[in-house]
Amino acid sequence: MRRFGFLLSVAAFAALILAALFAPVIAPFLPNEPVHAPYATPGEGGLLGADSLGRDMFSRILFGLRYTLGISLTVSVLASFTGVSLAFLAAFRRGWTDILLGRLVDAIMSVPQIIFALVVLAVAGVSLVTLIMTMAVLESTLFYRVMRPVAADIVAMDYVEVARLRGEGLGWYLRREILPNAAPTLIAEFGIRISYAVLFISGLSFLGVGVQPPAADLGGLVRENALAISVGQLSPLAPAACIALITLSVNGIVDWFIHKYSIRAELG
Amino acid sequence: MNLPSRKQLSPMRDFIVSRGVSGAVSLLLVTFLVFVGTALLPGDTASALLGQNATPEALAALRRDLGLDQPLLLRYLGWFAHAVRGDFGTSLASGRAVSEVLLPRLGNSLLLASVAAVFLLPVAVGGGIAAAIWQDSWFDRLLGFTSMLFLAMPAFLVGYILIYVFAVRMGWFPSMSVAPFFGGAAAWINILALPVISLVIIGQAHTMKLTRTAILAVLATDYVLMAEVKGISRRRIILRHALPNALSAILSISILTVAYLIVDVVVIEMVFSYPGLGKLMVDSVSYRDLTVVQACGLLFALIFIGMNFLADFLALLVNPRQREPARGA
Numbered sequence: 001m002r003r004f005g006f007l008l009s010v011a012a013f014a015a016l017i018l019a020a021l022f023a024p025v026i027a028p029f030l031p032n033e034p035v036h037a038p039y040a041t042p043g044e045g046g047l048l049g050a051d052s053l054g055r056d057m058f059s060r061i062l063f064g065l066r067y068t069l070g071i072s073l074t075v076s077v078l079a080s081f082t083g084v085s086l087a088f089l090a091a092f093r094r095g096w097t098d099i100l101l102g103r104l105v106d107a108i109m110s111v112p113q114i115i116f117a118l119v120v121l122a123v124a125g126v127s128l129v130t131l132i133m134t135m136a137v138l139e140s141t142l143f144y145r146v147m148r149p150v151a152a153d154i155v156a157m158d159y160v161e162v163a164r165l166r167g168e169g170l171g172w173y174l175r176r177e178i179l180p181n182a183a184p185t186l187i188a189e190f191g192i193r194i195s196y197a198v199l200f201i202s203g204l205s206f207l208g209v210g211v212q213p214p215a216a217d218l219g220g221l222v223r224e225n226a227l228a229i230s231v232g233q234l235s236p237l238a239p240a241a242c243i244a245l246i247t248l249s250v251n252g253i254v255d256w257f258i259h260k261y262s263i264r265a266e267l268g
Numbered sequence: 269m270n271l272p273s274r275k276q277l278s279p280m281r282d283f284i285v286s287r288g289v290s291g292a293v294s295l296l297l298v299t300f301l302v303f304v305g306t307a308l309l310p311g312d313t314a315s316a317l318l319g320q321n322a323t324p325e326a327l328a329a330l331r332r333d334l335g336l337d338q339p340l341l342l343r344y345l346g347w348f349a350h351a352v353r354g355d356f357g358t359s360l361a362s363g364r365a366v367s368e369v370l371l372p373r374l375g376n377s378l379l380l381a382s383v384a385a386v387f388l389l390p391v392a393v394g395g396g397i398a399a400a401i402w403q404d405s406w407f408d409r410l411l412g413f414t415s416m417l418f419l420a421m422p423a424f425l426v427g428y429i430l431i432y433v434f435a436v437r438m439g440w441f442p443s444m445s446v447a448p449f450f451g452g453a454a455a456w457i458n459i460l461a462l463p464v465i466s467l468v469i470i471g472q473a474h475t476m477k478l479t480r481t482a483i484l485a486v487l488a489t490d491y492v493l494m495a496e497v498k499g500i501s502r503r504r505i506i507l508r509h510a511l512p513n514a515l516s517a518i519l520s521i522s523i524l525t526v527a528y529l530i531v532d533v534v535v536i537e538m539v540f541s542y543p544g545l546g547k548l549m550v551d552s553v554s555y556r557d558l559t560v561v562q563a564c565g566l567l568f569a570l571i572f573i574g575m576n577f578l579a580d581f582l583a584l585l586v587n588p589r590q591r592e593p594a595r596g597a
Contacts, residue, residue, distance in 0.1 A: 103293065115564075121553065199422055
């Protein structure tokens with residue numbers, strides 16, 4: 001059953017990635033051009049109908065998928081790199097570095113992420129760069145929290161001690177000794193963070209502080225078409241369902257991975 | 269003579285002092301980060317207010333009026349001293365006192381969150397306990413499946429599905445909370461129904477999973493094994509032996525659920541245009557009304573940190589052995 005879920009998730013996720021990569025080839029229309037009648041139903045225009053400006057919904061969703069997946073992956077890569085580096089730095093240095101980093105991470109984590117992001121984006125203004133940086137900083141605290149105890153355990157291990165005595169540099173044993181040991185936990189956490197980042201960016205865009213018009217990610221598409229739902233159109237639900245499909249497939253893969261490597265279930 | 273009793277009290281006091289201090293430090297650090305962030309970034313409140321075409325003279329004058337020409341630390345201390353007394357300055361968009369704008373919205377949000385909690389907690393905690401009692405039954409599997417589904421859904425999807433079904437198709441409730449806030453209980457039920465149901469659906473999955481895990485953890489202990497060996501029925505073991513011991517965990521799970529409800533409220537308020545603190549904050553972000561955004565952020569942070577503190581505190585109160593309270597995930 002789990003294996004079936006896993007295969008289904010892999011297939012769905014691969015399809016989504018391919019759809020995002022080849023969006024310009026697959027999309028029947030340009031995403032920002034009015035090609036149908038406004039609010040055209042699926043039968044009248046395009047596969048999924050049109051929005052209030054007559055833009056093709058299916059094409060917009062394909063391009064929205066690019067933003068959603070692109071931003072989530074970028075954020076997760078940046079956040080894991082920052083969080084893991086800082087966790088190992090703290091485990092190695094101990095002392096003030098450790099205490100200060102710990103306090104900073106606690107402080108950031110003690111405030112709900114979406115609230116923190118709203119405050120920072122209000123101040124910094126919304127652009128792709130501020131958006132990705134803000135999300136990456138917030139997400140890196142979670143990588144830090146998961147990896148800090150793992151790092152401490154690994155640093156205390158005999159073979160690391162031996163490497164240290166042998167006079168190897170910090171970079172060497174990070175690459176050769178520590179990362180291979182921490183990999184399963186890290187990969188599981190990475191998957192969980194991607195699915196969270198997808199919900200996070202979708203939420204921010206839905207609130208209007210994410211990807212800015214005329215471009216739209218999946219959350220932004222829901223926002224744009226929200227009014228159509230009150231007149232009985234289902235079009236805003238398609239991008240929202242697409243978001244759920246991404247998180248479901250990522251969660252399915254992570255779930256299989258966690259069981260395969262019997263990693264603690266308390267991650268994330 | 270009374271040394272022993274004082275000694276008994278001290279873990280409690282230690283906890284309150286240390287967690288209280290660390291919560292306060294977190295809050296201070298967050299406000300300071302936001303403040304320093306504001307200062308470091310290009311553009312400030314004055315340029316946000318006057319827009320792109322402002323003359324340098326006008327900008328300088330406004331900065332003087334707003335006190336933006338003062339040193340950063342002084343400005344921070346000034347803002348902090350006022351904020352502690354409940355004075356968050358004036359809203360840049362409406363010119364009214366921030367606290368005057370904030371309070372009614374806060375009331376609306378707390379009403380929404382607490383009504384949702386009243387329905388959510390029994391459903392989710394009860395569901396979690398039932399899932400643990402009948403572990404691996406079809407009921408447990410069904411709950412596991414629905415939790416997985418709801419945890420993967422963005423909050424607004426739940427909201428819009430409800431709007432589509434109950435407001436558009438059935439026409440039972442309004443799709444937006446635009447009705448004026450009078451007309452007694454019936455009007456309130458009408459406005460609150462769909463946002464509350466959304467919040468219950470969104471929040472229950474996590475709470476149910478945590479409750480189930482907490483009960484199952486207790487069921488894995490030696491004294492439960494002992495009770496099983498003695499031949500006591502599973503239901504009795506859970507209700508008489510496991511549940512009291514899982515109580516502290518369930519209590520903190522419940523309070524953390526309420527803390528997360530208050531955050532979920534932000535998105536749900538936008539879906540239903542419900543005039544709460546979350547919608548105020550998001551609207552203020554788009555107007556770049558920084559004083560209101562800061563005050564809302566501080567209030568949300570305060571509520572969230574306070575709830576986390578309360579969760580750990582109650583867990584300790586119910587279970588004195590738990591000297592090192594688990595951090596809420």
